[in-house]
Amino acid sequence: MSLEEYKKKRDFSKTREPSQPRKKKESNDLVYVIQRHQASHLHFDLRLEEEGVLKSWAIPKAPPQETGVRRLAVQTEDHPLGYEDFEGVIPEGEYGAGKVETWDRGHYLSLEETPAKKVVEIIGKKLRGRYALIKLKVKDPEDKNWLFFKLQESN
Template sequence: MSLNKYIQKRNFSSTNEPKAEIVEPRRELIFVVQKHAASHLHYDFRLEMEGVLKSWAIPKGPSMNPIDKRLAIMVEDHPYSYKDFEGIIPEGNYGAGKVIVWDSGSYTLTENTENIEKTFNEGLTKGHLAFVLKGKKLKGEFTLVKLKGKQENAWLLIKKKDEFAIADDILQQDRSVISNQTLEDMV
């Protein structure tokens, strides 16, 4: 995994975003969803793998309703330390705007495997990742499915039918799971 694109897009002398570093893989993998009011409001969905956060921008945000299929654009990997980032990225910087940690927790792949990194990377290559989220807001089984014939990095995030599936709009829960702030609270 590489953080070169992350580094190239940022000026660390003018943004308080975490510097790029790859960490040692952990036993329990984390996920994070950051609500990000940049040029357009979106949610950044991140899965830890091989010491970095694989990342997708979800314009309409994640859903707990299996009927919803949410466009997820794969973006550059982010450093593991980004998992706790909340703040305001200053104007003139890539992604300028407000960021909160909307949800976080751990995840596992649905496929029982001895080599999770290999299975994860095969899923990325094949365009199909299935996983179980254990978050404060997002729970249960989800899949990321790569769209064929669309732009190169277009995927869909889909909630599977399970005991956690609901029709209610989970995005109404708009507070940070770290600071309890909303984007509007940030100054």
């Protein structure tokens, strides 16, 4: 996992976003966060800690709190651990310019993991329960489109 793309896209003399991952974690729980990002287009950035980075997806509409709603989730560059604490305004002219606010956060458990599918138990305030992330074009490593949705509760 690399933060190269994350660093390349940002000028840390201009944005207050973290340039390095935070040193130490407070607990072993895996980070889950969704940040509401009022960039040129409002979207919601889902981030899940995996192998020392925050795997990230941009969701163009409000994340599903109930079953039956499937959202497109476009994978974006890995973000450093600690980014879940970032809130503020990315300055005009910088990558992702606009306001970032925490929309939901907590932790998650990984229940199932393949290259094209993740099933997670999200323990947040707005999102709670089992969710799936499914990659749309399994055989195309360049394709960034996933679907994100809540699974039916198992009895």
